[in-house]
Amino acid sequence: MTELTDITALLLSRIRDVADYPEPGVMFKDITPLLADPAAFTALTDAFAEVAERTGATKVVGLEARGFILGAPVAVRAGLGFVPVRKAGKLPGATLAQAYDLEYGSAEIEIHAEDLTADDRILVVDDVLATGGTAEASIQLIQRAGAEVAGVAVLMELGFLNGRPRLEAALDGAPVEALLTV
Ligand SMILES: O=P(O)(O)OC[C@H]1O[C@H](OP(=O)(O)OP(=O)(O)O)[C@H](O)[C@@H]1O
Numbered sequence: 262m263t264e265l266t267d268i269t270a271l272l273l274s275r276i277r278d279v280a281d282y283p284e285p286g287v288m289f290k291d292i293t294p295l296l297a298d299p300a301a302f303t304a305l306t307d308a309f310a311e312v313a314e315r316t317g318a319t320k321v322v323g324l325e326a327r328g329f330i331l332g333a334p335v336a337v338r339a340g341l342g343f344v345p346v347r348k349a350g351k352l353p354g355a356t357l358a359q360a361y362d363l364e365y366g367s368a369e370i371e372i373h374a375e376d377l378t379a380d381d382r383i384l385v386v387d388d389v390l391a392t393g394g395t396a397e398a399s400i401q402l403i404q405r406a407g408a409e410v411a412g413v414a415v416l417m418e419l420g421f422l423n424g425r426p427r428l429e430a431a432l433d434g435a436p437v438e439a440l441l442t443v
Pocket residue numbers: 324325326327328362363364365387388389390391392393394395396424
């Protein structure tokens with residue numbers, strides 16, 4: 262096996278499928294076993310940090326909540342700042358807000374626009390790309406704040422939910438990088 266397929270197999274082996282969660286018909290991809298394994302968590306952080314460097318990112322934006330856990334160590338590893346996109350009502354300062362639908366519901370997310378500048382190139386980090394609703398809303402927030410999106414990095418893409426074309430339409434040629442696709 263090459264190094265890449267080793268890492269892919271390791272990451273895949275640490276994601277747990279939970280049927281009918283949080284609602285009937287959804288196969289939930291649980292990353293908590295991966296987080297509990299230091300080799301897998303480090304490999305994931307290193308892979309995302311490489312994407313940050315390759316895309317010329319100046320900051321990492323993590324999407325609440327699992328994108329915080331994955332994105333913060335990537336920012337530290339790549340020597341970049343971290344900016345949270347939070348669910349509505351959690352940020353204390355002036356925010357931009359965006360409503361969206363995801364695989365199992367609807368929500369609204371917010372960002373402190375003052376944490377981004379016109380010179381920033383943002384790497385968006387999250388665990389799962391499903392319908393793309395969450396990531397698309399975060400791209401819209403970043404663009405409305407006046408910054409550029411350097412790329413979107415996710416651990417796992419659920420290809421059958423067609424999130425990728427939706428993100429590509431919202432991006433100006435920036436890559437959507439998924440370490441695993443199912
Ligand atoms: O592509 P989509 O259909 O938008 O779904 C993907 C999003 O759904 C999950 O977040 P969730 O809102 O469940 O938040 P959590 O991390 O707080 O559990 C996941 O972490 C992504 O952010």
